[in-house]
Amino acid sequence: MKNSCIIIGAGLSGLVAAHELVKNNWEVLVLDKGRGVGGRLATRRAAEAKFDHGAQYFSTKTPDFQSFAENLIQKQIAKEWQLQEGSANFRHARLIGIQGMSSIAKFLAEGLSIKLSEKVIHIEETNNGFSVKTEAGNSFEAKAIICTAPAPQAIELMTNSHLNFPEIAQLQQIKYHPCIAVMANLKEASNIPQPGGIAFENGPIAWIADNYQKGISPAYAITLHASPAFSSAHFDDDLMEVGKNLLKEVENLIPSDSIDSYQVHRWRYSLAYERLDENYLRAFTESPLIFAGDGFGIGSIEGAYLSGKSAAQDLIKT
Numbered sequence: 016m017k018n019s020c021i022i023i024g025a026g027l028s029g030l031v032a033a034h035e036l037v038k039n040n041w042e043v044l045v046l047d048k049g050r051g052v053g054g055r056l057a058t059r060r061a062a063e064a065k066f067d068h069g070a071q072y073f074s075t076k077t078p079d080f081q082s083f084a085e086n087l088i089q090k091q092i093a094k095e096w097q098l099q100e101g102s103a104n105f106r107h108a109r110l111i112g113i114q115g116m117s118s119i120a121k122f123l124a125e126g127l128s129i130k131l132s133e134k135v136i137h138i139e140e141t142n143n144g145f146s147v148k149t150e151a152g153n154s155f156e157a158k159a160i161i162c163t164a165p166a167p168q169a170i171e172l173m174t175n176s177h178l179n180f181p182e183i184a185q186l187q188q189i190k191y192h193p194c195i196a197v198m199a200n201l202k203e204a205s206n207i208p209q210p211g212g213i214a215f216e217n218g219p220i221a222w223i224a225d226n227y228q229k230g231i232s233p234a235y236a237i238t239l240h241a242s243p244a245f246s247s248a249h250f251d252d253d254l255m256e257v258g259k260n261l262l263k264e265v266e267n268l269i270p271s272d273s274i275d276s277y278q279v280h281r282w283r284y285s286l287a288y289e290r291l292d293e294n295y296l297r298a299f300t301e302s303p304l305i306f307a308g309d310g311f312g313i314g315s316i317e318g319a320y321l322s323g324k325s326a327a328q329d330l331i332k333t
């Protein structure tokens with residue numbers, strides 16, 4: 016009988032783990048609570064406009080991730096975004112999804128067995144692995160689980176499942192910044208200088224990007240990310256009011272009469288600023304239960320990739 020694994024989360028780490036397992040002849044099912052794949056590799060449409068409202072770009076530090084990135088470039092899924100010093104403090108090449116960041120996840124999802132709108136709410140150990148229940152009322156079984164949900168959500172799932180193993184204390188060390196993201200449809204071009212991305216070191220805004228200049232949106236569209244401090248302080252405020260105030264802060268770049276409409280998204284978990292050093296965490300359950308994602312190793316997109324891959328390799332080895 017084939018080895019089988021349920022992967023919780025169709026973000027980058029889950030998709031990469033799935034590929035690694037499938038390549039090694041495992042039977043894999045990926046479950047995600049969202050309506051699309053990608054998790055925080057997120058791209059949204061509003062009228063003619065398209066916004067990357069989660070991750071904005073990635074760079075490569077390790078040879079392994081570099082060859083993954085080169086493959087994306089070769090397949091015309093990703094390209095370089097020429098952010099230069101001067102417009103912001105960028106030392107390395109920054110890469111983006113040509114059709115938006117979520118297109119990287121869509122590319123990886125091809126050929127995998129993925130079920131969306133399936134929020135895992137309960138996990139039970141069985142004689143032969145695990146049985147997983149979802150909010151939609153479905154059950155799935157597998158010999159192993161890789162859980163890539165952000166650590167606080169993974170802890171909540173384990174607690175609700177009465178899987179109270181000591182490794183949970185380690186997961187509790189992982190911490191994420193929140194992020195309030197504003198997406199504005201513009202009637203005309205913004206005043207953001209080329210190539211369309213500015214990182215701010217101080218103040219309520221951390222980042223602003225012109226999705227039109229970035230090349231992902233056919234219409235004028237900007238994404239603005241509030242700083243971690245501002246996002247924490249205003250996370251539960253009226254979002255449209257928060258969006259209006261943030262847009263006012265950048266009136267020189269986006270004159271208010273150029274704004275056609277805007278929407279606001281709240282990310283409870285954006286960047287993992289406290290992470291575990293290792294690339295994944297294995298629980299000492301009878302059957303393999305592994306935690307992976309950007310809360311491990313170097314974090315961010317590259318960290319998520321390395322974490323998903325090494326979690327799967329650990330499973331294959333054992």
Ligand SMILES: Cc1cc2nc3c(=O)[nH]c(=O)nc-3n(C[C@H](O)[C@H](O)[C@H](O)COP(=O)(O)OP(=O)(O)OC[C@H]3O[C@@H](n4cnc5c(N)ncnc54)[C@H](O)[C@@H]3O)c2cc1C
Nearest residue numbers: 024026027028048054055070071135164285308309315316
């Ligand atoms: C606003 C913002 C800006 C960012 N900017 C950058 C950037 O510029 N560069 C960079 O490198 N990184 C950036 N990041 C971080 C980057 O997006 C993440 O590090 C990376 O995408 C994490 O991938 P992951 O697979 O670990 O997690 P995720 O993408 O979060 O995937 C986890 C998945 O698990 C699913 N899930 C959770 N719980 C359950 C459950 N119970 N049942 C089923 N499914 C579940 C979720 O729906 C999600 O799809 C940013 C993130 C945000 C939010």
